[in-house]
Amino acid sequence: MRFIMCVAMLAFASSYSVQAEDISESDLRTHIEILASDDFGGRKPGTLGENKTLKYIATEWQKAGLVPATGLASWYAPVALVDRTPLKQTVSFTRFNGKREKTIRIDENQIILRSSMQSGRSTNVPIVHVGYGNQSEDQLAEAVSTKLVFMFLRSPPGAKEFPSYRDRKAKILAAGAWGVISIASSETRFNRLARRFRSSSTSLDVDGQHAGLEGIISKAAAEKLLRKTGIDYNQLAEDAASGDFRPLQTGIYADLSADTRVRSYQSHNVVGKIVGRKPGSGAVLFLGHWDHLGECRQAPAVDRICNGAVDNASGISLLIETAKRLTKVRPDRDIYFLATTAEESGLLGARAFAANPSFPLEKLVAVFNADTVALAPNGKLLAIVGRGETDLDDDLEKVAIAEDREIDKTDKANAFLKRQDGYVFLEKNIPAFMVTSAFSDQERLNNYLNGRYHDASDELDDELLLGGAVDDANFHVALGRYFGNLETYPTKAHQKGHMDSAGE
Numbered sequence: 175m176r177f178i179m180c181v182a183m184l185a186f187a188s189s190y191s192v193q194a195e196d197i198s199e200s201d202l203r204t205h206i207e208i209l210a211s212d213d214f215g216g217r218k219p220g221t222l223g224e225n226k227t228l229k230y231i232a233t234e235w236q237k238a239g240l241v242p243a244t245g246l247a248s249w250y251a252p253v254a255l256v257d258r259t260p261l262k263q264t265v266s267f268t269r270f271n272g273k274r275e276k277t278i279r280i281d282e283n284q285i286i287l288r289s290s291m292q293s294g295r296s297t298n299v300p301i302v303h304v305g306y307g308n309q310s311e312d313q314l315a316e317a318v319s320t321k322l323v324f325m326f327l328r329s330p331p332g333a334k335e336f337p338s339y340r341d342r343k344a345k346i347l348a349a350g351a352w353g354v355i356s357i358a359s360s361e362t363r364f365n366r367l368a369r370r371f372r373s374s375s376t377s378l379d380v381d382g383q384h385a386g387l388e389g390i391i392s393k394a395a396a397e398k399l400l401r402k403t404g405i406d407y408n409q410l411a412e413d414a415a416s417g418d419f420r421p422l423q424t425g426i427y428a429d430l431s432a433d434t435r436v437r438s439y440q441s442h443n444v445v446g447k448i449v450g451r452k453p454g455s456g457a458v459l460f461l462g463h464w465d466h467l468g469e470c471r472q473a474p475a476v477d478r479i480c481n482g483a484v485d486n487a488s489g490i491s492l493l494i495e496t497a498k499r500l501t502k503v504r505p506d507r508d509i510y511f512l513a514t515t516a517e518e519s520g521l522l523g524a525r526a527f528a529a530n531p532s533f534p535l536e537k538l539v540a541v542f543n544a545d546t547v548a549l550a551p552n553g554k555l556l557a558i559v560g561r562g563e564t565d566l567d568d569d570l571e572k573v574a575i576a577e578d579r580e581i582d583k584t585d586k587a588n589a590f591l592k593r594q595d596g597y598v599f600l601e602k603n604i605p606a607f608m609v610t611s612a613f614s615d616q617e618r619l620n621n622y623l624n625g626r627y628h629d630a631s632d633e634l635d636d637e638l639l640l641g642g643a644v645d646d647a648n649f650h651v652a653l654g655r656y657f658g659n660l661e662t663y664p665t666k667a668h669q670k671g672h673m674d675s676a677g678e
Contacts, residue, residue, distance in 0.1 A: 197495045197647040199640045205234070205491035206548070209464075210483035210634050217482060218468025219255060219376070219441040219515050227464050231444045231513050234494045239501035240446035243510055245532040250442040253515050253526040256379035259435040260288040260372055266429040267301075269403050278402045278426065284364070284395035285355070286371045287432040290384040295431040296322070299352060303400075303422045305414025306330060307342035311349060317421035319350035322387075322428055324396065327356040327363075330415035338592075344383075353387035353430070357396045364392040376519035378526060379438050387432055399426055441465075443523050444513040445532055448497070450505050450658070456665055457508040457537040458657045460496060460650065461524070461595055462489035462544040463517030471630050481633040484626065486517070488548035488640075492647045496544075499651040505658030507539070517545075517595055524595040528602060535599070539665065540566060540657045541606035542650060543596035548638055549612035549622055553645025555580050557587035559608035560596060566605045569663065573656050577649055587613040609649065611642035 208214070208230060215223035232242075232249035244251040265285055267278040287294075302317055303324040309317075323346055329336040337345075339356070346354055358364035367390050377383055397407040403425045413419050444464070450457070466482030481487075490513060497511050510533070514523030528535065543559075556579050561567055574581050590613065591597055596606035613619055626632040656662045 195499075197499065197644055197651070199644050201495050202488065202491040202548075202640055202643055202647065203634070205494055206483055206487045206634050206638070209487035209490060210481040210632075212479055212481070214481075216468040216470070216479045217464060217466040217487075219465050219519075220257075220439040221468060223468065224441060224465075224515070228442055228444055228513075231464060231490060231494070232446070235444070235446040235497055235511060238494065238498040240448060240497055240511060243445045243447035243532055249444050249446060251445055251527065251532065253441045253443055253523050254379040255376055255439055255441050255516060255519075255522065257374045257376050257435075257437040257439075258288050258290075259374040260286060261433040261435055263287045263433070264429070264431045267399055268427050268429075269425050270427075276402070278399055280395040280398055284392040285389055286368055286391075287355075287387055287389040287430060288371070288375070289387050289432040289434045290436075291386075291434070292436050293431070293433050294353075294387040296352060296387065297429050298427050299430070301399075301424045301426040301428055303405075303410065303424055304346065305410070305419045305421075306336075307346050308337055309419070309421060311345060313420060314346060314349035317349075317423075318346060320352050322353040322355065322430070323351045324355055324357060324391075324424070326359070326411065326414065327367075327390070328359050333415070347383075347385055351385055353389070354385045355389040355391050357391055358393060360393060364390065374435075376516060376522065378522050387430060389432075400424065402426075441515040441523070443515055443527055444511075445527075446497070446511045448501050448505065448509040448511075450508040452506040452660065453508075455507050455660055456539045457510055457533065458505075458654060459510045459512060459538055459541045459599075460493055460544065460654070461512035461514060461541065462486055462493050463515070463523065463595055464490050464513045465515050465518055465523070467518060467628060470628065475630070477630045480628060480630055483632050483634045483638060484548045484622065485546045485628070485632060486544075487634075488643055489544035489546065492544045492547055492643065492650060495647050496650045496654060500654045500658070503655060505654065506660045507658045508533075508537070509654055509658050514595055521595050521598055524598040528598050535602060535604060538599070538604050539663065540653075541596055541599045541604055542653055543594055543606065543608045544610075544646075544650065545594050545608060546622075547610050547612050547646050548640055548643040549618060550615065550642025551639050553579065553611035553642040553649065555582055555614040556609055556611055556646075556649070557582045557613035558585075559587045559590050559594060559610070559613065560600065560606055561585050561588065563588075563591070563600060564605035566607075569656070570607070570609070570653075573649070573652050576656075577652050579645075579649060582614050586616055609646070609653065611646055
């Protein structure tokens, strides 16, 4: 194996006797200073800051020698988004006690509702509990059509390769449910989700994504409702974890209403490419999200803008400079560059691209996501989000050896696997990674996540560490050279990635 790696490294080096000039700190800092400036307003989708960000990225890629790759002459691929903000709600639950109705009272602060349109109302709608919602489509269609569904938000404890919450919810909506209310597994989790649910929520504005009414309910409130009809919550949760569980008609009926502020608008991904010398040999994709949070503090705070210098002006700066170097040494394969919108709202831009790509995704031999790269003083140690998920680990090791880098073998960074745009491609069994020194030191990473992350303090200042970002940027150039060329990386069929979709 060692001999094979040495031969591959020699081929790697000899293939590119013409080297592009290394990326420097000043190269990255120049882009971060602009993208993370107050003038860009925190790069929130649907704002003037988006327009400035898109224009800047497209201009820099054009200067680098890329061409638009949306399938049209434009650099910009539209992404339809919708913001929903709960305004007010009414909640009433009843059960039939023989011939009489019996009201079940719960604390209305323990349930939060929003509608898909500006107003959603229903009277006397029956509630069906589907457990974790992993039944067959036929079983769900028979049980939930036109009804209100209760479902456990999290997957069963210890479950592996379990459908994600997003996929389970989509199947329930496809089965014709009128509404979906998800049960939080603990008071702490409910409180955290409630803060997010009460504020504006962004999602893709496409058919089939939303029920007429959606909500979350605390475990305590759900337990009380079920107990009043003789259903033991804990036993139901245990039964639902088995493969034999069928949707349960609870005997509870709901009168619900929700008024919601709804704003639909169009955001954009930016897509460009380097045209390869050998058409039909496949493609490589580099991506990173351009969006951030806009204003994240309220008056009387003086600094109210979340500038997102690390998250993710640093990643976009890496993509710009990587593109400049790779155009100097034209590869065999096409190399695509994708700057996504609405990552902060749930990888939405990446999902929109994967659902409607501007080129066949099966062309891709490898995908590399650049996100939050400016956290390390140097890039000697590399964390790889996605390591162990595909059959490309040995190839990444070859590039690391050739570039005098060391790969962190603990794989702790895989805790972030589902929280970054690359996961959208892994879901489609396309090898995808986030290769970064920023996630190689857990203590330093946690200090950022517990401090400047998603805060107005994430801006360009003396605390920004660009040493590791520079090393990572140059490593991405090496990745593009290695995977972009047939001599170093011949076309081969990939084994399917092993992905655990448990959780939400």
